[in-house]
Amino acid sequence: MNETLVAVLAVLVKAVIIVGFPLAIVPGLIYLERKVCSYIQGRIGPNRVNLTIGHIDYLLPPSMRGALPVGLARFKLIPGSLQPLADGIKLAFKEEIVPAQADKLLYFMAPVLAFVPVATALAFIPFGTPTWDAFGSGHVINLQLASANVGVLGLFAIGSLGVYGIAVGGWGSGSKFPLMGAVRSAAQMISYEIAMALALLSAIVTAGTVDLQAFVLHQATTWGGAGWLMFKQPLAALIFLVAMFAENNRLPFDLPEAEPELVGGYHTEYSGLKFGIFFLGEYTAMILMSGLFVTMFMGGWSLPLLIDPYATGGLNALLSAGVFLAKLFLVLGFQIWIRWTLPRFRYDQLMSLGWKKLVPLALANLVVSAIVLTFVS
Amino acid sequence: MIHAAHDDHGHGPHAHGDPEPAPGESIADRTYVPAVLRGIKLTLARFLQKKFTVEYPEESVYDASYADRGIGASNPRHRGEHILVKDEQGREKCVACLLCMAACPALCIHIEPEPAPAEWTDRERRPKVFEIDMLRCIYCGYCEEACPCDAIRLTPKFYQPTTSRTERVYDKQRLLENNPDAQVPQRPRK
Numbered sequence: 133m134n135e136t137l138v139a140v141l142a143v144l145v146k147a148v149i150i151v152g153f154p155l156a157i158v159p160g161l162i163y164l165e166r167k168v169c170s171y172i173q174g175r176i177g178p179n180r181v182n183l184t185i186g187h188i189d190y191l192l193p194p195s196m197r198g199a200l201p202v203g204l205a206r207f208k209l210i211p212g213s214l215q216p217l218a219d220g221i222k223l224a225f226k227e228e229i230v231p232a233q234a235d236k237l238l239y240f241m242a243p244v245l246a247f248v249p250v251a252t253a254l255a256f257i258p259f260g261t262p263t264w265d266a267f268g269s270g271h272v273i274n275l276q277l278a279s280a281n282v283g284v285l286g287l288f289a290i291g292s293l294g295v296y297g298i299a300v301g302g303w304g305s306g307s308k309f310p311l312m313g314a315v316r317s318a319a320q321m322i323s324y325e326i327a328m329a330l331a332l333l334s335a336i337v338t339a340g341t342v343d344l345q346a347f348v349l350h351q352a353t354t355w356g357g358a359g360w361l362m363f364k365q366p367l368a369a370l371i372f373l374v375a376m377f378a379e380n381n382r383l384p385f386d387l388p389e390a391e392p393e394l395v396g397g398y399h400t401e402y403s404g405l406k407f408g409i410f411f412l413g414e415y416t417a418m419i420l421m422s423g424l425f426v427t428m429f430m431g432g433w434s435l436p437l438l439i440d441p442y443a444t445g446g447l448n449a450l451l452s453a454g455v456f457l458a459k460l461f462l463v464l465g466f467q468i469w470i471r472w473t474l475p476r477f478r479y480d481q482l483m484s485l486g487w488k489k490l491v492p493l494a495l496a497n498l499v500v501s502a503i504v505l506t507f508v509s
Numbered sequence: 510m511i512h513a514a515h516d517d518h519g520h521g522p523h524a525h526g527d528p529e530p531a532p533g534e535s536i537a538d539r540t541y542v543p544a545v546l547r548g549i550k551l552t553l554a555r556f557l558q559k560k561f562t563v564e565y566p567e568e569s570v571y572d573a574s575y576a577d578r579g580i581g582a583s584n585p586r587h588r589g590e591h592i593l594v595k596d597e598q599g600r601e602k603c604v605a606c607l608l609c610m611a612a613c614p615a616l617c618i619h620i621e622p623e624p625a626p627a628e629w630t631d632r633e634r635r636p637k638v639f640e641i642d643m644l645r646c647i648y649c650g651y652c653e654e655a656c657p658c659d660a661i662r663l664t665p666k667f668y669q670p671t672t673s674r675t676e677r678v679y680d681k682q683r684l685l686e687n688n689p690d691a692q693v694p695q696r697p698r699k
Contacts, residue, residue, distance in 0.1 A: 172552045176562040473552040474545065 159216035178212035238304030246297025247413035253291035265444035283344035305401035313397030317388035328375035330494035348432030357436030422463035602660035609652035617645035639681035
């Protein structure tokens, strides 16, 4: 096979993985969210809609029904694991209500705008080693879809477009509450993007690169493989983590959705699958931000002693993808955990925290890092 | 978090010369970090502890093994399903006086009297039909209060789920045989 064909094939396969990934794990995340929520509240959570081969004893004649062991006859893989599917079916069959005052084009475009940029930005996240020798054929494949040397900037440039989905949704609904929700939401996301970008700058200064794959390599090769920026830049990591919650509109910063004052926020007028796509976009944004945090602060797909960043073996590549996934779920789980722990901020507190604390802190951190690095190197 | 408003003018009422700042005013509190750590520790403990859910109707709150969850014993004064009380000879005590039917605010009791058999010397009538529509019943206990013969009682037996409405109309036989102690979980506790 010639080089071009392999490259095109590799990109296609990676694209399918990147696009399919959020669609595949968002139901799992929803399930996780509901389960963690109920466990923290002392409940069991969804356990009725099961992935099951259960009740197969009903296929037998009545006299033989006791013969099968109960564990097999009523086998349930993960209790309640099909609940997200049931939720999805419910959403799909809901009536699609379009407000009479809605701007039809913007109204229909908004959910797409909220999902597509975020899913596209996932392409910049490296999910495995850069040097996988594809099945020993001599073709080296980088386990990252878009290996741009300005990865961080590209990711932010595209990922930030997600704000438009929210703003356009609020505007296009032709209704007051969604508009106010969208304005508030956009203000929040733009404010925290500043703190987040400044925190990232400290990390970029430390690693000396904006290429995400190089970021992981930097972390995997310094400090004996544990040179994670989380340890080198703890303050930047903390600021990024806080800003991440605000970017994803999650508790304690879930101001866009405020029942007492804004009803449902920007998606008040959305029903059925259009609301479902907003929902999907929100969870995909969560995956994107967690993936970015893992890549930039938690050493990405690297793990000391287990993964050799320059090896070409298939097992090594598979393991690195597994490590990335494990770390990703760690961060996602942490986000869910925090959601069911903290109460929400008031809007002025949110802005005060963002502009008066996080931004100056991140700036100071950047200056100090720059000075220290100048004298160290 | 309430005190965070003081951040706006830089110092709270206890900021000067007070060795122990008020809650929410100390540096640690203003960063929110210790409070958040305390919070996630608490929710982690909650996450790991035993759950309170009773998976009704497969499980029952009457299972004594739930005592560790603060439930598992029925309150003897709980007003649940009715029983028709029997006398020493195994006959229903009811004399079909229709007082409970009259007292019932939900009109859920239906009684058709018939003459008692000649050998029952202590009464003239007995119910031929005695039906209680458990879906209409509001479990107020007025029937129990109205009854002059202590023939009808509300027991702590919990509402049993059924798949059809007709099953919720209890006839005389079922009310006589209704056993308040027969409420056991239909599957063993995990």
